[in-house]
Amino acid sequence: MAKSKSRIAAACVAGAAMSALAAGSAGAATAPAVLKIGTLYASSGSFAVASEGQYQGLQFWAAGVNKAGGVFVKAFDKKIPVKIIAYDDQSSTATATTLYNQLITQDKVNLLVADFGSVLTSVAVPLAAEHHMLLIDPTGSGANFFTKKTHYLADVSIPASTVWPIPLGDYLLKQKIKRVAVLYGSNDFDASQANTLKAVLAKGGVKPVYFHGVPTSESNYTVLLHTIAARRPDVVIELGYPPNDIAFLRALSGSGLHFNMTFTIFPGQLLALLTKNVGAKTLAYTYTYPTPPLVKFSHVTSGLNTDDFVKTYTAAKHEAPNFLNAAGYNTGVIMQDMLKTAPQFTQISFDRALLGMSGKTKTLLGAFKMTDHGAQLGELLPVAQLVPQGKGNKIVVVYPKAKATGKAVYPAPKT
């Protein structure tokens, strides 16, 4: 009896030891055969143009690293190929919520990359935190996201939209322009810029003569333009998404109105698209925020520099890249660096790696600077004017002085 008892006890101990060993081996991360990167894109709806551009940039990065045998993952001390798992959210937040969850819970992706912009990123922020996944956020810059410290959010490619118009406001004050009209879309991205601009101007004692929000879906600017003209502004600043910019510039061209300075956001990001839709003549002498690849960053610590990216992307895709392609590619480059430096294959370790890279990393989009709230500070966007050259326009950076490539033609001549 005593013998049988001791046998049972031994069996229990052996069983417990085996369980502990099994648990130990399950707990230690094993290298995956492929690194699954989950993301969403919109093939239709209001964010389609921008979202597809960002997705193409990410695909371009993935193709490049896979050609080289994959990304180096420090935690496993080896290269692992990447696989992008992507679903189409059609610009719908409801669909995006389901699909982000699908990527996390069913596909069990290793890295989660948000779709374009704040609206489609917003639904992923709490979901990622709930599942303890680091959300790599290429272009969602809504101020609401970065209100507290988090391990689960990292804006990697664009600075928060609240800081975008700071150089623009400074430039207007420096030029001693007093009569400013601001027309903006009633959405987080545009309204936050409008309010920052208003605050910067207020510091210089300038109060906009016109400050008005319109629905994001606004497509008829003719009446608005005449209302603005009645206030006799020197500068008209329209802050919108690409469809707004196109509609505004078309209406301006057709209205016969002329202002000394006109500013829109997206010629600096999607110049080819804007030129195709409104014509080079309409864009001539207007102002914008120029973004890579329209402005170049030659000295990089990670990935291709701006010029090499343009060459390689153009050769691979047979079309010149725009800012959103660059933002998608930049997202891949930042993740690549993160995996190269993170000592453990965990989401917290990834976040710490990103914070460690902050201030030391330079990519084709410029400096990578991230706060522990996940917000990107990056490069402030300069102010540029589109100046006619041949059949098109060239970008001339006019402010700040350190980055200037020429002087502004002000007041803008009638074209």
Next chain:
Amino acid sequence: MRDRGAWPGIVVVVLLAVVFLILPHVYGNQSLLFQMMTFVVLTQGLNLLYGFTGYLPFGYVGFFGAGAYATSLLVLHTDLPVIACVIGGGIGSIVIAIILGPLLRLSGAYFSIANLAASQIMFFVVSNGNLSKITGGPYGLKIDRVYAPEASYLTMLAILLLATGLAAYFRASRFGLGLRAMTQDPVSAAMAGIDVVRQRVLVWLASAGIAGLAGGTYAWNLSVFYPDAVFTLQISVFAIVFALFGGVGTVIGPIIGAASLYLLYNGIGISFPQGFELLYGALIVLLVLFLPNGVSSLLTRRGVRVF
């Protein structure tokens, strides 16, 4: 209650409760299940109005958005428990429905268009930058301090059971019979002693309240959202399509319509994202061509009385 009494309704409610309590243990994508319930609730809420009174609210999403905002503002500005805030969302939508009550004087397409316009007005008011301090304006609202996916899931399930219970009551009670009589001929119904205006208004308020409760719970589940997310017309369109597909004026039609089409929508979206729009569009066209009265017509054609 007539005929078989309350039993069919009780059976449907219990079945729904069991299914949606078990599903999260079988399938891990709880967001998909939550969204499916949201659309079943909205489809059932729309069915209450359209299926039983003939009023088709194109702007049904307005009540949903109003509920989302009322709930979120209560969460942000009071210390009430979240459930009380969700109930507040439902009450907020009912208040909006009372204000919009005169729309019921219109009928047919005029009512639908006026209701659509009302929902758009609500959207533009809420997202107006000048109201940022009150509604968050274009910056949306953030209530992540109460984010609780499990609790919001169970709350949406409770609302689903409530909406289904209401539809079952409409389907099997004298009140519902009166509604259907009004839909056929309101003058004759009034002459037969039915208080047409009172009954119509009650259904209008119930339908709005259901959407408001759903909107509040949806906002709770999202916790960070922009006005577009809760006022997008896609929500109205989906609810209408799902209701028509399942068969309005019944209890199980909207449930079948919303659950099956939403599953199909996600099934194609997940398994074949590249051809999503083509496939889903083609399916809708085929369904409209061959099943114009919804899937429940497959049964009614064979003499089966669909509950």
